[in-house]
Amino acid sequence: MKLILLGAPGAGKGTQAEILAKMLGIPTISTGNILRAAMKNGTPVGLKAKEYVESGRLVPDEVIIGIIRERLAEPDCAGGYILDGVPRTIPQAQAMEDGGIDIDCALSIEVADQTIIDRMSGRRTCPDCGASFHVVANPPKTEGVCDNCGAALTIRKDDAPETVRARLVTYHAETEPLKEFYAKRGKLVSVDNQPGIAETTQVIVKALGL
Ligand code: AMP
Numbered sequence: 037m038k039l040i041l042l043g044a045p046g047a048g049k050g051t052q053a054e055i056l057a058k059m060l061g062i063p064t065i066s067t068g069n070i071l072r073a074a075m076k077n078g079t080p081v082g083l084k085a086k087e088y089v090e091s092g093r094l095v096p097d098e099v100i101i102g103i104i105r106e107r108l109a110e111p112d113c114a115g116g117y118i119l120d121g122v123p124r125t126i127p128q129a130q131a132m133e134d135g136g137i138d139i140d141c142a143l144s145i146e147v148a149d150q151t152i153i154d155r156m157s158g159r160r161t162c163p164d165c166g167a168s169f170h171v172v173a174n175p176p177k178t179e180g181v182c183d184n185c186g187a188a189l190t191i192r193k194d195d196a197p198e199t200v201r202a203r204l205v206t207y208h209a210e211t212e213p214l215k216e217f218y219a220k221r222g223k224l225v226s227v228d229n230q231p232g233i234a235e236t237t238q239v240i241v242k243a244l245g246l
Contacts, residue, residue, distance in 0.1 A: 037062060037116045038138050039244075040123070042214055043145035045203045046152040046159065046195075047229060048236055051119040051170045052145065056236050059246070062116040062125040065107050067100055067124075069166035072192075092199040094124060094206060101131045108137060124211045129218075133169065142218035143240065149204050160189040174233055231234045 040102075041049040053064040063094055071089055073084030081099060088095045104122055107113070124127040132139075158171040162182035169176045169189060176183050194203065218224040227243045230236040 037244075038140045039116075039117070039123075040119045040139055040142040040218070041145065042142055042211065044147055044149070044152050044207045044211075044219075045200065046156045047145040047147045048233065049120045049145060051174065051233055052237060053118045054167075057118050057238070059241075060116065060118075063112050064120055065104070065117045065122070067095075067103060067122040068120070068147040068165065070103055070107065071095060072163075072166065084242075090193050092194045092202040092206065094210060096148070097125055097127045097131070100124070100128055101135075104132065104137075105135060106130075123214060124141075126213055126217060128180060131216055139218075139223060141225055141244065142223050143225045143244065144212065144215055144224065145229055145236070145240075146226055151205060151229070153197065153200055156195045157197065159192065159195050161192050162187050163190050169187060 039056070041053055043049050047155070050064075050066060050068075053066065057064040068089075071082070071085045071185075073090065075086050076082070081103065084099060085095045100122060104119075108117065123132055155170070155173075158173070160169045160171065160176070161167070162169075162185060164187035165182060165185045167182055167184045168174075176189065176204070180189050181187075182189055193199070215224055225243050227236070227239045230239060
């Protein structure tokens with residue numbers, strides 16, 4: 037299964053990607069997580085990406101295309117993958133297609149903007165392993181501590197309400213047109229976000245026929 041997850045920031049792509057990845061035994065590739073790790077390690081890509089990521093703007097397409105080409109060439113991607121947060125623009129999708137990167141399905145998780153704004157204030161992220169939690173919907177076992185690796189959870193700088201609003205504007209302008217791009221290729225499947233994580237997984241599993 038080669039799957040793209042589409043949806044606004046905070047739609048639950050990362051959470052659902054992790055669940056589906058375990059279910060299907062394939063890796064999740066999140067460009068957001070790759071960029072945050074690069075920023076933390078001070079690599080050249082990280083230094084280039086920092087100002088964009090922290091202000092909620094999209095990192096230039098050529099940086100993302102380079103990252104994704106390199107990552108998808110790794111052996112663990114041979115049996116399929118879930119792309120979380122990429123492609124995010126038509127040029128990225130076009131470059132992937134032109135580069136022979138195969139996609140079976142683009143799954144769009146539909147959520148109202150106001151739900152996103154309310155939800156993002158509760159998100160907590162692990163700076164070490166990239167895992168994502170929510171204080172109400174998906175709390176860690178111990179408050180403020182990552183279940184996977186034990187690191188102290190943080191609030192992402194770009195989850196501040198003003199930045200979330202800017203990211204939503206970018207989403208509607210730059211990323212939403214991808215729905216039409218994949219619909220034209222007969223690859224778009226849309227589901228509505230549900231009140232709980234497990235219910236959303238259920239509608240996804242049904243929509244994908246898993
Ligand atoms: P995410 O964790 O997917 O919400 O991504 C966090 C931030 O990383 C975004 O707001 C962008 O600044 C940057 N980013 C992640 N993926 C992409 C992408 N495919 N294209 C451009 N920028 C990206």
